[in-house]
Amino acid sequence: MIGSVVLTFALAFSLLSMVMYFLNYRGYKNTLNYARIAYHGMAMLVIVAAFILWYSILTHQYQYKYIYSYSNNSLKTGFLIASFWGGQEGSFMLWLLLTSIVGIILQSYASKRGDLEPRVMAVFTLATSFLLVMVSPWFKNPFEYLWITPAFINVDHINSSFLNLPFIQQFFFTDQSTNQGFIKVNAELVAMLKSSGVAVNDFVINGKGLNPQLLNFWMQIHPPILFSGFSMATVPFAFAIAALMKNDYRDWIKQAFPWMLAGMGILGLGIMLGGYWAYEMLGWGGYWAWDPVENSSFIPWLVGVAGIHTLLVQRRSQAKKKGIGKYTKTNLVICILTYLLVLYSTFLTRSGVLGDASVHSFVDPGMIVYLFLILFIGTFALLGFGMIAYRWKTLNESIVADEGILSRELALFTASIVLIASAIIVIVGTSAPLFGQSVDTFFYNEMQLPLAIIIMFLNGFSLLIKWKKSDTNEVVKKSTYSAGGAVVFTLILVIFGGVHEIMIILLTLTTSFALFVNLDIAIKIIRGNMKMLGAYVAHTGIALFILGVIGSAVYSQHQDVDLIKGKPTKAFGYELTFTEYHPIENNTKYAFNVDIKKDGSEYNLKPIMYISEFNNSLVREPAILTLPTRDLYLSPLGYDDGNQSNANGKSVSVALGSEFDFNNAKIKYTEFIRPDISAMQSGGNIQMGTKLTVSKDNKSYEIIPMIKREGGQFEYVAAELQEANLKIEVKKIDPGSEQAEFIVSKLNDNGADKIVNESNEVLTLTASIKPFISLVWIGVLIMVFGFFISMARRLKESMIIS
Amino acid sequence: MKNKYIFGGIIIAVFLVLMGYLFTQSNIEYADDFAVVKTSSKTVKATGSWVKEKHYEINKEDKTFSFILADQNGNEMKVIYDGTIPNNFETAKSVVVTGKYQNGYFHAKDILTKCPSKYEEQNTKTSGI
Numbered sequence: 001m002i003g004s005v006v007l008t009f010a011l012a013f014s015l016l017s018m019v020m021y022f023l024n025y026r027g028y029k030n031t032l033n034y035a036r037i038a039y040h041g042m043a044m045l046v047i048v049a050a051f052i053l054w055y056s057i058l059t060h061q062y063q064y065k066y067i068y069s070y071s072n073n074s075l076k077t078g079f080l081i082a083s084f085w086g087g088q089e090g091s092f093m094l095w096l097l098l099t100s101i102v103g104i105i106l107q108s109y110a111s112k113r114g115d116l117e118p119r120v121m122a123v124f125t126l127a128t129s130f131l132l133v134m135v136s137p138w139f140k141n142p143f144e145y146l147w148i149t150p151a152f153i154n155v156d157h158i159n160s161s162f163l164n165l166p167f168i169q170q171f172f173f174t175d176q177s178t179n180q181g182f183i184k185v186n187a188e189l190v191a192m193l194k195s196s197g198v199a200v201n202d203f204v205i206n207g208k209g210l211n212p213q214l215l216n217f218w219m220q221i222h223p224p225i226l227f228s229g230f231s232m233a234t235v236p237f238a239f240a241i242a243a244l245m246k247n248d249y250r251d252w253i254k255q256a257f258p259w260m261l262a263g264m265g266i267l268g269l270g271i272m273l274g275g276y277w278a279y280e281m282l283g284w285g286g287y288w289a290w291d292p293v294e295n296s297s298f299i300p301w302l303v304g305v306a307g308i309h310t311l312l313v314q315r316r317s318q319a320k321k322k323g324i325g326k327y328t329k330t331n332l333v334i335c336i337l338t339y340l341l342v343l344y345s346t347f348l349t350r351s352g353v354l355g356d357a358s359v360h361s362f363v364d365p366g367m368i369v370y371l372f373l374i375l376f377i378g379t380f381a382l383l384g385f386g387m388i389a390y391r392w393k394t395l396n397e398s399i400v401a402d403e404g405i406l407s408r409e410l411a412l413f414t415a416s417i418v419l420i421a422s423a424i425i426v427i428v429g430t431s432a433p434l435f436g437q438s439v440d441t442f443f444y445n446e447m448q449l450p451l452a453i454i455i456m457f458l459n460g461f462s463l464l465i466k467w468k469k470s471d472t473n474e475v476v477k478k479s480t481y482s483a484g485g486a487v488v489f490t491l492i493l494v495i496f497g498g499v500h501e502i503m504i505i506l507l508t509l510t511t512s513f514a515l516f517v518n519l520d521i522a523i524k525i526i527r528g529n530m531k532m533l534g535a536y537v538a539h540t541g542i543a544l545f546i547l548g549v550i551g552s553a554v555y556s557q558h559q560d561v562d563l564i565k566g567k568p569t570k571a572f573g574y575e576l577t578f579t580e581y582h583p584i585e586n587n588t589k590y591a592f593n594v595d596i597k598k599d600g601s602e603y604n605l606k607p608i609m610y611i612s613e614f615n616n617s618l619v620r621e622p623a624i625l626t627l628p629t630r631d632l633y634l635s636p637l638g639y640d641d642g643n644q645s646n647a648n649g650k651s652v653s654v655a656l657g658s659e660f661d662f663n664n665a666k667i668k669y670t671e672f673i674r675p676d677i678s679a680m681q682s683g684g685n686i687q688m689g690t691k692l693t694v695s696k697d698n699k700s701y702e703i704i705p706m707i708k709r710e711g712g713q714f715e716y717v718a719a720e721l722q723e724a725n726l727k728i729e730v731k732k733i734d735p736g737s738e739q740a741e742f743i744v745s746k747l748n749d750n751g752a753d754k755i756v757n758e759s760n761e762v763l764t765l766t767a768s769i770k771p772f773i774s775l776v777w778i779g780v781l782i783m784v785f786g787f788f789i790s791m792a793r794r795l796k797e798s799m800i801i802s
Numbered sequence: 803m804k805n806k807y808i809f810g811g812i813i814i815a816v817f818l819v820l821m822g823y824l825f826t827q828s829n830i831e832y833a834d835d836f837a838v839v840k841t842s843s844k845t846v847k848a849t850g851s852w853v854k855e856k857h858y859e860i861n862k863e864d865k866t867f868s869f870i871l872a873d874q875n876g877n878e879m880k881v882i883y884d885g886t887i888p889n890n891f892e893t894a895k896s897v898v899v900t901g902k903y904q905n906g907y908f909h910a911k912d913i914l915t916k917c918p919s920k921y922e923e924q925n926t927k928t929s930g931i
Contacts, residue, residue: 658856
């Protein structure tokens with residue numbers, strides 16, 4: 001309740017601040033102080049609301065639906081804090097929180113730069129207002145009570161001492177398929193509890209907890225970083241609109257520049273951490289799957305990075321002489337688009353439109369939220385492009401001289417166009433499900449590959465040519481060493497590294513060219529002016545990243561292996577031995593120990609498997625061995641304890657009366673031999689089984705595999721049939737549906753040729769080799785570092801008022 | 803300014819043509835009606851729910867998993883997937899299989915399980931006592 005009230009007040013303050021800032025811009029001088037107070041009031045209230053949510057999570061206030069749905073008593077403190085953003089409501093809350101904090105910094109930044117503050121903050125508070133409406137009690141409110149829409153709460157989550165309250169029975173439900181009991185918690189029950197003096201928070205004593213895939217270290221770090229990037233993307237948008245409001249396009253470039261660099265640096269880091277999380281957790285061996293959720297944060301990043309390059313050109317072209325510089329319109333459009341694409345990304349991932357297209361699952365948030373998201377995007381699109389249209393005449397007045405073919409301006413512009421083209425591919429592919437279409441991932445890969453070649457070429461080439469005009473001979477001379485180095489490097493890879501595809505060879509060539517050019521310049525700069533280093537560091541990082549992508553994506557190999565306990569098995573030159581498994585983390589998970597030997601070195605990996613209580617399904621976590629030139633990646637598939645069958649069998653589930661094939665025999669499940677009901681209830685010895693008719697070579701046989709329970713122990717009595725060379729064991733029979741599960745195997749697989757005491761325990765896993773995957777992470781980290789060096793330099797420049 | 807438009811224009815034009823071509827090549831349509839899936843010769847994404855009661859099979863030798871999938875209208879088809887049971891398969895609300903229908907079964911190269919998780923309320927079937 002208190003949380004909702006705080007957020008509602010925050011919304012009022014945000015709107016007030018917006019109006020006051022706008023009035024100040026229109027010339028009412030005395031409103032500026034009110035606007036500032038209102039903004040800081042809003043930000044404080046949002047921070048307070050966030051702390052209320054955190055406090056409520058940490059003290060297990062399950063009367064809030066959000067907390068009941070995404071946390072529970074057994075989560076460790078770190079994950080409890082992270083369950084703040086475990087669901088949709090909380091991730092909007094996180095976005096709002098970070099945007100409010102960014103706004104505090106922005107306000108202070110803008111107030112020191114001429115008359116910037118009222119215009120920038122008027123736009124910025126429009127954004128905070130929309131986010132506040134989003135988390136308000138009418139939409140995605142994290143403080144909604146559990147019973148507002150009746151919820152069925154598992155009895156395990158209810159304090160059992162209240163289950164004998166007289167009125168509970170009418171709210172008690174049972175799921176007949178699982179025999180689980182549920183309490184329907186609605187307003188009526190809450191009223192009755194209240195009159196009996198029972199607080200809801202004492203009644204519901206545990207929550208559902210987090211999805212096991214979110215229970216990863218990076219859950220605590222990746223979302224806040226990603227949302228910081230999203231929040232910071234608001235700022236260049238606000239600067240662009242502010243410039244259009246004033247109809248002055250000179251100063252905003254240098255003012256927006258450090259924000260764009262910092263925002264894209266942080267967003268890039270967030271995207272990379274998401275990829276690393278997927279790599280470490282999901283077990284499919286990759287870090288990027290062109291999944292809509294990944295894509296949707298990648299699109300604004302690509303456009304934003306394109307913007308960094310065109311902002312640089314405008315900044316550069318206005319430095320020498322008076323005037324607004326080149327690419328004014330391009331820069332306005334890009335800064336506006338970057339934020340619009342962040343909003344579009346939110347729309348795609350939060351509106352339920354991609355329901356069938358992603359491994360991330362989304363609830364349909366309801367029509368009203370869907371429409372509100374459209375209104376949100378629509379408002380900002382209309383504001384951005386409306387303002388450009390309104391100022392179109394002035395924008396076209398500034399005619400700038402043509403740049404030479406061999407000018408850095410044109411190279412940077414071309415690079416931006418290619419980056420935007422790359423973004424368009426991702427948008428088209430990601431948005432296809434909106435039109436009932438979808439694309440195979442090769443669409444992205446095939447399209448991005450030629451663009452990456454061009455980008456990498458420009459990455460190196462643009463730094464060798466001069467602003468305005470370059471002398472061809474000089475460029476050729478300057479590029480000799482780098483180009484020569486790149487050719488040698490690529491040839492080595494082609495001859496010794498097995499790189500054969502022409503596109504990959506070209507990409508390797510341009511990437512290594514970019515790498516050498518940047519390293520060359522960077523080394524020269526280190527001896528000189530360090531603050532100029534940013535661009536070269538970032539470009540070196542991206543080149544290393546692309547080399548990592550080439551190695552890990554194109555040349556990774558994988559293979560499924562069955563590891564018999566104690567028996568060394570070779571895969572990719574590594575000798576893998578499965579030794580044992582043991583429970584970890586309070587017996588909730590099992591670690592499967594695999595000893596690894598190669599060239600005299602010994603390693604050890606422990607992939608993990610467990611049945612998650614959250615959704616009763618098997619969760620498999622890979623284990624990774626990081627070596628200097630490659631990762632060995634072991635992703636578990638399954639474990640067979642060897643008690644039921646040999647590994648060459650198959651398990652089938654069939655209904656009474658139906659048939660299946662095995663080893664050229666037809667097997668029909670003809671009768672269910674029911675257990676004695678009274679014995680079953682008294683817990684005595686029982687037996688049940690199935691009658692099967694096996695037909696092979698025109699002969700028919702009858703066999704009866706059984707399940708016996710004696711003294712609480714289950715015994716599976718398999719039926720063997722020499723004539724058909726098969727052995728059938730019945731694993732499970734559902735008395736209701738009469739559906740039965742069998743394990744069928746060949747008899748002679750257990751024959752004399754097998755070593756008698758060889759273990760039947762088998763760990764099946766996918767082993768893969770990922771060459772140079774570490775460069776992917778290292779490259780991105782270096783790139784992000786470069787962004788921040790540049791930001792520091794541009795931040796200083798932005799202080800100078802021209 | 804001319805060079806800017808020439809360069810940008812050429813890149814965009816080449817790029818759009820290439821993208822249009824690849825889009826038609828890699829395009830996979832959604833097909834929720836299995837009657838349509840069975841007659842289509844193209845790769846499609848079919849959404850359905852697993853018929854747990856009917857025959858399913860985990861073949862360890864060939865590393866395949868086969869099961870019966872039903873669409874909303876109750877049309878059923880056999881699906882054979884090259885791999886083991888995916889995570890969360892047993893509890894999935896619905897599954898999306900990507901592949902082709904050939905020789906009387908749907909050969910799935912990819913299975914996506916839609917689970918009642920992260921952003922979703924668990925809808926529990928309940929009935930009175």
